[in-house]
Amino acid sequence: MSSILDIDLDYFNLTENPVQRLAKLLSWAECPVSFLVDNHHESLRRWKTYVKKGRLPEPRHILHVDEHHDMMDEKRTPNIANFIYHAMCTWPKVRVHWLVEEPIDSPAMWLSDVTWKVLSKRFTCGPYVPPEWPKPQLVSVCTSPQFVPVCLLKELLAPIEKLVIAEQDAQPGRAKRRRAG
DSSP: OEEEEEEEGGGGGGSSSHHHHHHHHHHHHTSOOOEEESSTHHHHHHHHHHHHTTSSOOEEEEEEESSSOSOOOOOSSOOTTTHHHHHHHHSTTOEEEEEOSSOSOOGGGTSOHHHHHHHGGGEEEESSOOTTOOOOSEEEEEOOTTTSOHHHHHHHHHHHHHHHHHHHHHSTTTSOOOOOO
16 A cells, blocks of 8 residues: 655645745655656556556555646546546545645536546545645656746756755665656
């Protein structure tokens, strides 16, 4: 059983003190950033690889920090709008908490009634990390350069890159910066 902290930097577009919010979240995690991607659905592919290679047990918890829930369709191919849907289908015991200040909508609007009825039992959302939520064994970060202003992206990436570099220096090969896209 494992837990993933999945951060999309677009979450910080509308937050006050975005760098401090990110630092607080990373401090809570007590886990180095495992990888960065530009397109959020690439995280799912990387998570699957970690599981397949035995580097991560099958996830039971995903803390999804994002401006969007990423469950906007049921298409067969994962994309930036549906990859959390695919994660929940891939791992039928995984629970997802969408960390969001004010939800812009609900997956119920996008998924079929039958699908939502099944997935809603394992999906929650709210502005806080649930108190019982386990700390992550993997932290993935999506830069979403098409959705995050350049100046904010630079501010947010500075502390993340230091964490990735510090982890590489401490344990070579464990955390690597590899950009998808």
